[in-house]
Amino acid sequence: MTNYLLDLSFGVKRPDGYVSDIWRASTTRLGDFHLATSSIAGVEEYSFNKSGMCRSAHSGAEGAPAALRDRSGFRWRRAATPPRGSGRAARVAWIAFPTDYLSKPTVKDDGEILWIAAAPACGATYVEFAYAAEPEQGIRGVLDIMQDRTLVRCAALPNGETLVIFCYHADWENKDLRVPGNGIVADILFSADDPLASGRPLRHRFGPAPKDEEAVLLLEMGGAAVTN
């Protein structure tokens, strides 16, 4: 018997094969929810404890810079789940994947990954995670009415709540972003145009530290090292 009520690997993919990093969403039998992805900095994980307390952390990975290894991140309390019958859900995390910053795939698809279709150019695919007190059928009903949102997965939790994962496409303003390496490492350029034709091998996530009651908001973009 698996230890997880939900164990989903997913990513966002364009028709030309360009992809996001692979994410894993899992819920333990105790009702804790974990959202994680691997990157050059190791495993980046967001944990949502059944108590409502949440934390982020980087855990060790081969080759990760020492400063980024086994590092505890933020702690916050997630928003309470709205009562049953309210027709509402408490969003706890959302990730934006701008289409024009997806990357040439470097990992072989093992067939276990759920690929979410990317938004058209100049758009972003949002994947959202929320807790609802409604049963799955009610959630499907709400999302059917909303039309623009697609249910990715639902997981019934031991406390009677449901973890809902859904996605939608939205507009995005493509702008170059250059993260300076301050002469220690190369700058990283995040560009929709990808002037170096690099395939954007370096994927990184940006987002503010969440405060209590707030959802984690992450922006995942692909870039390339530039030396001048």
Place this chain on the structure above:
Amino acid sequence: MSEVRRIIHVDMDAFYASVEQRDDPALRGKPVAVGGQPGSRGVVAASSYEARAFGVRSAMPMARAVRLCPELVIVKPDFPRYRAASQQVLDIFRSCTPLVEPLSLDEAYLDVTENRWGEALATPVARRLKQRIREEVRLTASAGVAPNKFLAKIASGWQKPDGLTVISPGRVEAFLQQLPVGALWGVGPVTAGKLRKIGIERLVEVRTADPDALRRAVGSLAEVLRRLALGDDPRPVVPDRPYKSSSSENTYNEDLLALDAIRAEIERMARQTAAWLARKELLARTVTIKVRYADFSTVTRSHTAAAPTRDADEIAARALTLLERTDAGRRPIRLLGAGVHGLGGDDAAIGIPGVLQFED
């Protein structure tokens, strides 16, 4: 969770001045102001970006504009030409979606959630609109793309001229955090001042403001501000929006002091407004007048009746009664205005462009 809408606000760049520069090559690259002559107390209706570099702004007395920019080229307004250009732009908009809500000759909202061009997102639509305006009308426009009207309107002013600002759902909060309350449409300097007095400088501070203090400061606007502070604006894009108000005002070459002349002007404007109501087959509940004294201090007076009317005698009489609550006849007056609102019982939730924004 709410349904994602794709709203675009398009704002033509320095519209009247740009039409003049488009049609007269001699004006290109020069500081241009469209409006009345400084000697006749004219005001700036629009200024080119070259003139704005000198500080010349809309609604500024032309005499001041000339002081700021002695090289200013003043052009008399040609509204038929502006209307023609505006119609061309609207035709482009309507080729994309029937949900076009013009706000004035130079700006409009579009709901492109579903559109005739088959675009799934609004950003490519906004790019195409801007490109077609440039190619077909030979003018530039700035566009804001957002999930609602309030955000789209502010976004269009973010990067001007020829700008495109997109507020993706994940960026709404960061965008709201930057906004001073005065950036809001419908919040004039007086209301912004009242909000500052209770410690609110930024829109997001409305969220944690004491509800009673907020209501005391801004009245019924409190609830609207509270919604907007959360980025929530459910107002739909309404094509052919019903009229909310009508008004006219006039700045005089010479200050008016004689009460008879002032009363005659107010009565003329009130009757003109009543005639407009009759033409539009509308009724109004509120009559308003505006008086600006020679020292630029401005007062407004309003009267709302239980029963709506378009009777010219009644509207004129009410406007003249309101005039008695001013210093008309005792202090020189440079501007008078009269208007009606509360049309058809349908009131605006927040400031609607075109409405004379009266603030005491």
